[in-house]
């Protein structure tokens with residue numbers, strides 16, 4: 001089998017760009033503390049793509065907020081590029097299931113938005129050139145002057161991906177960006193993501209419910225346990241970076257998907273059904 005797995009975080013010889021060490025977090029709710037993460041460990045080397053899967057509500061989005069510096073953990077540490085994260089980072093790009101594009105801006109001006117915040121002195125012509133370059137890369141050339149409502153859901157998500165990387169973030173956080181799309185559009189977007197990755201040097205955390213997506217895009221797939229989530233299982237996906245969709249029909253990928261499905265059952269507390 002080409003995917004190798006372990007019950008603990010993969011140890012990589014490369015220095016990790018994203019590192020989460022022993023993170024614990026609970027939300028304060030009227031009913032008392034709600035423990036969400038407990039003993040989370042994650043290590044993503046520079047340029048690599050980490051897909052995170054786990055049962056619904058286990059704390060995956062909470063993990064993304066901690067990495068982006070939007071929240072501080074109760075205990076443990078989050079490190080990006082050798083710096084401890086204690087506040088929001090400009091070097092992070094984010095895309096979500098709902099692309100939230102601004103209707104009063106054109107697609108081009110939506111994509112440019114992060115540059116207005118992160119690089120306010122950058123000349124407009126340079127911002128436009130950068131946005132046009134990305135829009136062409138994802139097949140949206142000719143749509144620069146359209147409004148978001150004039151685009152399909154898949155096209156809006158392409159524009160959202162461009163916006164998330166326009167400022168060349170070192171870390172890209174994707175929280176189920178393909179979750180609301182139909183199967184064909186989703187697979188198209190996976191290939192777009194693969195191509196963007198080959199062209200742009202970001203390190204990615206992808207939250208997904210789709211195990212095929214996790215294997216197609218990931219260099220590693222991390223399975224979180226049920227809430228409070230800890231790192232339950234890490235699979236190294238040993239497939240070529242320029243993999244195409246056919247790889248999903250290969251027996252070794254079938255084996256990887258079986259293992260991941262069993263791990264999800266364990267995470268859901270249905271261990272007796274795993275490996276049945």
Ligand SMILES: Nc1ncnc2c1ncn2[C@@H]1O[C@H](COP(=O)(O)OP(=O)(O)OP(=O)(O)O)[C@@H](O)[C@H]1O
Nearest residue numbers: 027028029034036055056057058059060061062063
């Ligand atoms: N701000 C908050 N205050 C209180 N509870 C919260 C808050 N944000 C999330 N939660 C709760 O924490 C738990 C984990 O939420 P989170 O969104 O991180 O899970 P998730 O794994 O991303 O969920 P899903 O798979 O459904 O997208 C859930 O039970 C959620 O209801």
